[in-house]
Each structure stands twice: as C-alpha cells, then as structure tokens.
Amino acid sequence: LVGPDTALFKSELYVKPVNWIRPINQIKGLRCIAKYQPDGPEVPCLVTPFDTARAHVQFDDPQRALIPGQSIVFFEESELLGGGPIERVL
Numbered sequence: 001l002v003g004p005d006t007a008l009f010k011s012e013l014y015v016k017p018v019n020w021i022r023p024i025n026q027i028k029g030l031r032c033i034a035k036y037q038p039d040g041p042e043v044p045c046l047v048t049p050f051d052t053a054r055a056h057v058q059f060d061d062p063q064r065a066l067i068p069g070q071s072i073v074f075f076e077e078s079e080l081l082g083g084g085p086i087e088r089v090l
Helices: none
Strands: 011-017 028-035 043-049 055-066 073-074 079-089
Touching: none
Parallel strands: none
Antiparallel strands: 011 055, 011 079, 028 043, 028 073, 043 055, 073 079
C-alpha cells in the first residue's frame, strides 16, 4: 500500500508470548526502555502485562514501522527484563 510516512507511526502494541526474566507487577505495569530493531533507538514506554504470556506496550512517542512478528525487548537501565514477538500494532 502507498500512503504518507505519518501512517507508519504507531504508539501501542501487544506482545505475545512474553518471556519475562523476573516477575512484573501486572496491576501497575512497568516504565522501562524498549528496543524493537537491532540497530534502532532505545525508546521509553509503559509495559502492562495481562498475564504471564501477553502484554500491552504504550510508547511515550509514536514509533516508526512497528511490524507484527518483529521482536521487542524491555530493559531497566542495563538489565534485560524480557521480550517477545509483536502480536498486534494499534
């Protein structure tokens, strides 16, 4: 499809299944840094797990070219928290 570059920017997605390294508070969610491209930027976000296998991600700023099936990982400073494949982009 052909369209404007602005159509490539999205702020939310779902990750499933999520593989967590340590337990995450499902009620409050977690402010952390996400990375979804190997050479891409580290971007701030809020990750809210629904259960041990699925999470909602809300980026502080819209991100370009989020693609279902692409991997995303979450960090707190230099600690890897977990990650998984992007299930759906909103």
